[in-house]
Amino acid sequence: MRFTFLIYLLYISLFTNCKQPEYHLTKIEGKQIGVTDSLKAISEIDSFIQPYRAHLKKDMDSVLAYSVGTYSRDDGEFNTAIGNFMVDAVHEQANPIFKRRTGHDIDMVLFTYGTVRTIISKGDITIRTVYELMPFENNIVVVALKQPQIDSMLQYLCKTKKANPFSKLKLTIDKNYDLVNATISGKPIDNNKTYYVATHDYLYNGGDNMTFFQPNDSLYKLNYKVRNALIDYLKKADTINPVMDDRYIQIPRK
Amino acid sequence: MKRRDFIQQASATTALISLGGIGLHSFSNKPSAKQITILHTNDVHSHIDPFGPDDGKYPNMGGVARRASLIESIRRENPNTLLLDAGDIFQGTPYFNYYGGELEFKLMSMLKYDAATLGNHDFDAGIDGLYAQLPHAKFDFICSNYDFSNTIMDTHTKPYKVFTVDGIKIGIFGLGIKLKGLVDSDNYKETTYLDPIETAQEMTRILKTENACDLIICLSHLGYHYKKEPNKLCDLKVASLTKDIDLIIGGHTHTFLPKPTVVKNSEEKSMLVNQVGWHGINLGRIDFYFDSDKNKSANGTSIIV
Numbered sequence: 001m002r003f004t005f006l007i008y009l010l011y012i013s014l015f016t017n018c019k020q021p022e023y024h025l026t027k028i029e030g031k032q033i034g035v036t037d038s039l040k041a042i043s044e045i046d047s048f049i050q051p052y053r054a055h056l057k058k059d060m061d062s063v064l065a066y067s068v069g070t071y072s073r074d075d076g077e078f079n080t081a082i083g084n085f086m087v088d089a090v091h092e093q094a095n096p097i098f099k100r101r102t103g104h105d106i107d108m109v110l111f112t113y114g115t116v117r118t119i120i121s122k123g124d125i126t127i128r129t130v131y132e133l134m135p136f137e138n139n140i141v142v143v144a145l146k147q148p149q150i151d152s153m154l155q156y157l158c159k160t161k162k163a164n165p166f167s168k169l170k171l172t173i174d175k176n177y178d179l180v181n182a183t184i185s186g187k188p189i190d191n192n193k194t195y196y197v198a199t200h201d202y203l204y205n206g207g208d209n210m211t212f213f214q215p216n217d218s219l220y221k222l223n224y225k226v227r228n229a230l231i232d233y234l235k236k237a238d239t240i241n242p243v244m245d246d247r248y249i250q251i252p253r254k
Numbered sequence: 255m256k257r258r259d260f261i262q263q264a265s266a267t268t269a270l271i272s273l274g275g276i277g278l279h280s281f282s283n284k285p286s287a288k289q290i291t292i293l294h295t296n297d298v299h300s301h302i303d304p305f306g307p308d309d310g311k312y313p314n315m316g317g318v319a320r321r322a323s324l325i326e327s328i329r330r331e332n333p334n335t336l337l338l339d340a341g342d343i344f345q346g347t348p349y350f351n352y353y354g355g356e357l358e359f360k361l362m363s364m365l366k367y368d369a370a371t372l373g374n375h376d377f378d379a380g381i382d383g384l385y386a387q388l389p390h391a392k393f394d395f396i397c398s399n400y401d402f403s404n405t406i407m408d409t410h411t412k413p414y415k416v417f418t419v420d421g422i423k424i425g426i427f428g429l430g431i432k433l434k435g436l437v438d439s440d441n442y443k444e445t446t447y448l449d450p451i452e453t454a455q456e457m458t459r460i461l462k463t464e465n466a467c468d469l470i471i472c473l474s475h476l477g478y479h480y481k482k483e484p485n486k487l488c489d490l491k492v493a494s495l496t497k498d499i500d501l502i503i504g505g506h507t508h509t510f511l512p513k514p515t516v517v518k519n520s521e522e523k524s525m526l527v528n529q530v531g532w533h534g535i536n537l538g539r540i541d542f543y544f545d546s547d548k549n550k551s552a553n554g555t556s557i558i559v
Contacts, residue, residue, distance in 0.1 A: 025500070026555060033324060035534055048360075136345070206434075
């Protein structure tokens, strides 16, 4: 036993005495290399991916509807065809569910510019298109809002100067981005009324700095994914032809 | 019997070592050079397949299988290579929605990634979803400024790690972005965000002073720079407000840089900040050359970008 201990000691002393040459950093070189099609794919990796890819492809490539045009979230300054399509489709899909559960209608739907993740191209809309448009697993929620949250919401929409998509709300702002007029479901805003605003859970929890959803009167979770609502809507629609309209305008018009 | 075998073996090795020790002493005057290669990606966002030929932005670019062959050829050229990722491995293609990140981690393991830090989107399936995929990752997650102690991720990440490659000690730590307002609180649960600058100072002290690292690398998901938000913390700020970091490998802002950025740190020493866009379009490569020749090292470090 003692002998072993001695050997350990010997080890330690030898290692500590053993001087390695000291290395100093003399040169740094940095660059970026493009991953291009001139690189040969490693077949072992590719064949590992193949079963996953094949399973996905079967689901993703099924056609849901036809798009008349190509639509992007940057098509308009205050509202866009693609944004309007998304919130209008969500209203149509979610309202019957909400009404059945609560007896109320969804007064308006609100998403953000950032919710629209990609473009819809002219031609066939597949499940893959919808996954790219809405890759997140967010669920639709309905929030009961009163004054002053409705005011904060309108301020947010005026001041962010972005085409944040909304349905059933109409906004007019002046050249200083100050609110001129607002209606919900065609009626002036009633300061005593509770409004049922549909959005998704990411925004409800303060995403994109939407701080006005909380605290609130109540929250209803529909357990209905935004993506699934869009897929269900598109399954019913043969063709989509959304338009930029007058739901959010600046006066005088440029 | 066994113990005796061991003792015999041990003494034999000792003899060898002592000889080797003499050998090393006699060698130590002869200068030699070493090269460490750091390869890196960021914000790959589940982009496993290359972009198609009709893609409007990156036709025929990217793809894990192609990246693998690039990495393999660089490793053949210099086996003293580390492969790192700066986060947002998840979210962006249906592969993530369908398989929850399993394929991403499995492929990164096949490519022999050495370490990664976490990005905000790596919490998109919730902290439980991230935890569930950990068995598929054969590399370390290095997070220095997320305190996971009240979460399921507790003990499954490291605040720093020291890699010894060809005798060179490389210390790596990781900085994550503030999750509040960016990630649903239901998804990150009780993860606590710690100040990145204070954390960086603590980590560099541990790595430089306690661990005597020759090289310190920060994997960051803070973002390169925010033009519209000059007060927001970013990699360029971390670089200039700290010392002893040799390289910050960044992510989050999906920044394409024409070349790595040279930044002067708090001691006026030059270091590098790099980021290579997103979606696996590019691979970053930084080579560090070491020399034991005192005459060469007396001239300081030259940076070629």
